[in-house]
Amino acid sequence: MQPDKPKLWRIHNLIIGFDILTFGSYKFIDSAGGKRKLIHMNNWNYTREKVINNLGEFTINIQDTGLFKIYCPEMYSESPSEAIGKLMEECRKISADYQGRYSLILKPLRIIREAHRELQNSKILADLFGKHKIMGVYADASGGTNNMESTSDKLENLLDTPERIDKLEIHLIRQTEIMDQFTKQFELHYSVLNDMKETLKAIRETLKR
Numbered sequence: 299m300q301p302d303k304p305k306l307w308r309i310h311n312l313i314i315g316f317d318i319l320t321f322g323s324y325k326f327i328d329s330a331g332g333k334r335k336l337i338h339m340n341n342w343n344y345t346r347e348k349v350i351n352n353l354g355e356f357t358i359n360i361q362d363t364g365l366f367k368i369y370c371p372e373m374y375s376e377s378p379s380e381a382i383g384k385l386m387e388e389c390r391k392i393s394a395d396y397q398g399r400y401s402l403i404l405k406p407l408r409i410i411r412e413a414h415r416e417l418q419n420s421k422i423l424a425d426l427f428g429k430h431k432i433m434g435v436y437a438d439a440s441g442g443t444n445n446m447e448s449t450s451d452k453l454e455n456l457l458d459t460p461e462r463i464d465k466l467e468i469h470l471i472r473q474t475e476i477m478d479q480f481t482k483q484f485e486l487h488y489s490v491l492n493d494m495k496e497t498l499k500a501i502r503e504t505l506k507r
Contacts, residue, residue, distance in 0.1 A: 305418070308445075309381045312373035312413035314389040318364040322401030325364055332350075349392050353384065356392060366393060366404055366447070378415040385413070412449040420446040 325503045326343060327333045334345045344361040354371025361367065368389045375381035391406060395403050417423070446453055 313411035320403040372407040
């Protein structure tokens with residue numbers, strides 16, 4: 299179950315895969331067979347099953363092409379790496395359960411889609427930077443939000459801003475060295491910095507929260 303109030307980070311879109319070496323006793327039975335639904339794709343098939351536990355709902359696709367794929371639930375956490383680690387460990391447990399039940403033989407875990415890390419309550423930053431990628435960081439609206447999001451720790455590094463507001467201008471100047479696309483935008487912010495004090499204070503408070 300997710301908390302009533304989201305924590306600092308929302309972790310979502312993580313997909314884990316295990317290549318299947320041997321299917322063992324696992325059978326692809328169509329809905330007419332009464333056990334599991336067989337979903338047809340372009341020249342291949344898969345079955346879909348679900349595992350629900352204290353971390354959420356994991357959707358499992360077992361493909362006849364030889365892939366055991368797990369779609370992880372979203373999580374809220376103060377530590378993105380810790381949350382991703384928990385999800386990956388749970389995927390290993392799920393795969394181990396299937397291996398034991400059906401004598402499946404799987405290759406080691408591999409990441410099919412990197413988890414996205416969305417910074418909660420970061421709308422001010424998303425509005426400031428706009429919907430553009432900056433070293434892998436971008437504003438995402440796919441989940442009905444407008445927050446900063448990344449698939450790595452680059453967002454945490456980007457938000458390593460100084461505590462004192464009077465040092466923010468120097469910090470932003472240094473950041474332009476890795477944000478060529480935004481040099482003109484930052485220069486505009488510098489020219490009207492005195493008129494932006496309230497916005498900059500709001501950013502600082504957002505980062506603190």
